[in-house]
Amino acid sequence: MKTISCMNIDADLLYSYGAEDRNYKKGEVIYREGDQALYYYQIIKGKIKQNNYNDEGKEFIQNILEGQQSFGDSMLFLEKFYVMNAIALTDIALIRLPKANFMELLENNPRISMEMNTCLSQRLYFKAIMLQNMSSSSPLLRLKGLLDYLKSYHKGDGDHCFHIELTRQQIANLIGLRVETVIRTLKKLEKQEIIRIENRKILY
DNA sequence: TCATTAATCGAAG
DNA sequence: CTTCGATTAATGA
Numbered sequence: 001m002k003t004i005s006c007m008n009i010d011a012d013l014l015y016s017y018g019a020e021d022r023n024y025k026k027g028e029v030i031y032r033e034g035d036q037a038l039y040y041y042q043i044i045k046g047k048i049k050q051n052n053y054n055d056e057g058k059e060f061i062q063n064i065l066e067g068q069q070s071f072g073d074s075m076l077f078l079e080k081f082y083v084m085n086a087i088a089l090t091d092i093a094l095i096r097l098p099k100a101n102f103m104e105l106l107e108n109n110p111r112i113s114m115e116m117n118t119c120l121s122q123r124l125y126f127k128a129i130m131l132q133n134m135s136s137s138s139p140l141l142r143l144k145g146l147l148d149y150l151k152s153y154h155k156g157d158g159d160h161c162f163h164i165e166l167t168r169q170q171i172a173n174l175i176g177l178r179v180e181t182v183i184r185t186l187k188k189l190e191k192q193e194i195i196r197i198e199n200r201k202i203l204y
Numbered sequence: 205t206c207a208t209t210a211a212t213c214g215a216a217g
Numbered sequence: 218c219t220t221c222g223a224t225t226a227a228t229g230a
Binding site for chain 2: 167168169179180183184200
């Protein structure tokens with residue numbers, strides 16, 4: 001899912017400031033809720049999810065990132081702890097840069113600093129949209145809200161050919177519903193010809 | 205092909 | 218809507 005357009009700092013620039021490569025296997029935790037934010041992370045290859053669990057152990061996915069995106073950066077500007085976990089969804093390679101070095105990089109590169117603002121704004125926008133969607137009691141509207149967001153972000157949005165690259169379980173965890181509910185709700189959307197389903201692939 | 209993971213379904217609460 | 222149980226399809230080693 002390419003939910004959020006975000007930071008993508010040139011790898012060589014990151015290395016020149018002391019960044020290092022890190023590899024994680026599928027399912028490994030990159031950082032967890034309560035940890036101090038010490039690094040700027042940028043994905044080289046693979047997917048990660050940010051999540052947390054409620055008191056009943058139900059998982060809520062906050063975001064799924066892939067490509068050359070960064071994550072966990074908002075906490076770098078605060079002396080706060082992470083409020084969610086970052087977990088590898090696939091085997092993943094990423095670059096991490098210590099906080100102090102990252103700050104130095106930003107000071108020396110105002111343009112990147114500005115991009116950082118855009119990135120953070122984008123995250124806020126996503127959160128606002130999702131908060132609105134989640135406040136709906138209708139599972140159908142919640143689901144549609146998520147789909148609309150994903151589609152709007154996906155460039156070349158036009159017709160109904162956008163492939164949602166999420167498992168039903170992930171969708172469920174993003175909108176706080178159960179898999180079965182998501183499946184059944186997707187059926188309704190298909191019946192209403194709002195989406196199409198081909199070989200379990202969701203096309204919107 | 206075997207094993208694991210995801211998607212489905214039906215019934216009950 | 219969620220939970221449970223059971224089945225079937227898809228994926229990867």
